[in-house]
Amino acid sequence: MRQHTLPADIERTSMQIISEELSQQKIELAPENAAVVRRVIHTTADFEYAHTLRFTQNAVQYGVDSLKRGNTIVTDTNMALAGISKPSLAALDATAQCFMADPQVAATAKRQGTTRAVASMQYAAQVCPNAIFAVGNAPTALLALCDLLEQNVLRPALVIAVPVGFVNVVESKEKVFSACLARNIPCIAAMGRKGGSTVAAAICNALLYTATGRLDPAARGWQG
């Protein structure tokens, strides 16, 4: 059986290729956002994210600091939750949760005739209103967040707004980004149609790796 390359080597080489292609395309990333943008490209093989990811000022730093203080990440899908690095969370005494499968959330959704995605955000607003909210799937979850922001019942440490899709997705991301901007709430959004649970998890992991001091291969010197 052949020798298999180790994941750390693959990641280092991948990040090197990403740097080279960004450079060929004359794309310069803002240093404070580079770790997030590079990890999203690493996760999707899609350089469009270098153009579509939008950040409120210092959003990455706010997210990192919040995780260093052991904050909770709330996701809108169990899939995004599954993609978030558990060793990194543990190293920071941080946690990640998804309330989509919570029986109480299902009951509320049924009673109110709404979606579980919406009900799960409303529930999270009660139990952890200062969490990092990472939405990779449901635009309805983002619109629910907007409502909760307007009602002043939610004050997230960071909103990660990256649902994917064709209906209400573009609009919901623009709306939540504006709502965050108006309230000085840090926000990272993938404008346009693209995004997804893997993108949500990749952004969380970029923040976690920065918070734990796990070096981005880009910082290891092979770039210069």
Added chain:
Amino acid sequence: MRQHTLPADIERTSMQIISEELSQQKIELAPENAAVVRRVIHTTADFEYAHTLRFTQNAVQYGVDSLKRGNTIVTDTNMALAGISKPSLAALDATAQCFMADPQVAATAKRQGTTRAVASMQYAAQVCPNAIFAVGNAPTALLALCDLLEQNVLRPALVIAVPVGFVNVVESKEKVFSACLARNIPCIAAMGRKGGSTVAAAICNALLYTATGRLDPAARGWQG
């Protein structure tokens, strides 16, 4: 609080938009593969998959038939596993499993100095050599599958080869597609760099929805 559109309506409208844009782009999908291609585009908002998804003859039908007989889907990540429709699996008495977090797999990987992705495929080859193998993350898992095919210890009902990335990814997908073709093993692959756990789950779900008779919105008449 505003009224939120229900997921089924969003999906129907999304599929309608996908059909319209495929038509505008003069892309005609082979009818036997259309449900899979459309669901991948629905999951990624990326029309490139209309060109990059490749199918061996009747691969979709083989996958559907296999699930109707209650086969197991083996994934290379817990994230892909999390994205597969559990109600659809239950309706067919089918199952989905990921062995990445299995203690025995971790021990084998450590002993052999290989990755857990490779060890998990080797383990799966022992416990369910006729499963559907869905690889959305690790090219090393695909190369391990190629080895196991060559050793004749594996006879999958279907291989779903859709890892994403920059190193060994393009080559591993081409290699496994050829290996399957040579052995008359059904294969669905996303050629090129793109893919991922969401794509793997989307393909599995397209097969599951077809197998359970859950109508693709495209079949509901709004298209004609």
